[in-house]
Amino acid sequence: MEGYIFDLDGVLVDTAKYHYLAWKTIAQEFGFELTPAHNEQLKGIGREVSLHKILQWAAKTLPENEFQSLALRKNELYLQYIAHIDNSELLVGVADFLQTLKSKGKKIALGSASKNARLVLERTGILPLFDAIVDGTMVTQAKPNPEVFLKAAELLQLPPAQCCVFEDAPAGVQAAKAAGMRVIGVGEEQVLCAADEVIPNFSSFVLHNS
Ligand code: BG6
Ligand code: MG
Secondary structure, eight states, rough: OOOEEEBBTTBBBSSSHHHHHHHHHHHHHHTTOHHHHHHEEEEEEEHHHHHHHHHHHTOOOOOOOHHHHHHHHHHHHHHTTTOOOGGGOOTTTTHHHHHHHTTTOOEEEOOSSOOTHHHHHHHHGGGGGGGEEEEETTSSOOSSSTHHHHHHHHTTOGGGGGGEEEESSHHHHHHHHTOOOEEESOOTTSTTTTSSSESSSSOOGGGGGO
16 A cells, blocks of 8 residues: 555544534533434534534524534634644554654545644644645535545545555545545444454554555
8 A cells, every 4th residue: 555544533633532522512502412322423524514413313403593603613612622732642553653654655644524634733743744634624525425535545646546544433434435445444343344454543553464
């Protein structure tokens, strides 16, 4: 493989918990208790689609202006959570693995639904390691659509078959498979069973495997 494409939240950085806390606070405001099981279904999904899902679970409808202001407020809460993050939020083994890829001349890209992706990469100090970044501001179709990963491969100037994706969310695994890429799930085997391989984290990952 020549290209390595990473999801952000829950793969490179431990920010999935902050998305969860922010959505939990928003949901509580209209009396809905968001559980970790609900949150699993929000991983990898864009901001507005996430709010639509939560409202559906809560059997609630909102006028467009209130919908937009809730989505905005969720982001403000999230930004407060990540205001002071640094490289200690990088998940185990990530920094070493990115350096290994660099030293072997591999190409590195980001394929994330988040509109805050650049900010998070900057704050955690890994932005300079990326050859290409595709984030939530650059795609029209959310995961499980393959657009985000196909765009990343295009920016790396590599065919999809030469790219390996790392994902922590079922929607992202589906997107990578639909893009014709090898996908390595980072997390739990039973959640990510559609991936080609599942690893608990990067400390146990050996590059020649893929
Ligand atoms: C994904 C997260 O990476 O980005 C989702 O897994 C999040 O939880 C989505 O909703 C959109 O992020 P943001 O930062 O644009 O609200
Ligand atoms: Mg993720």
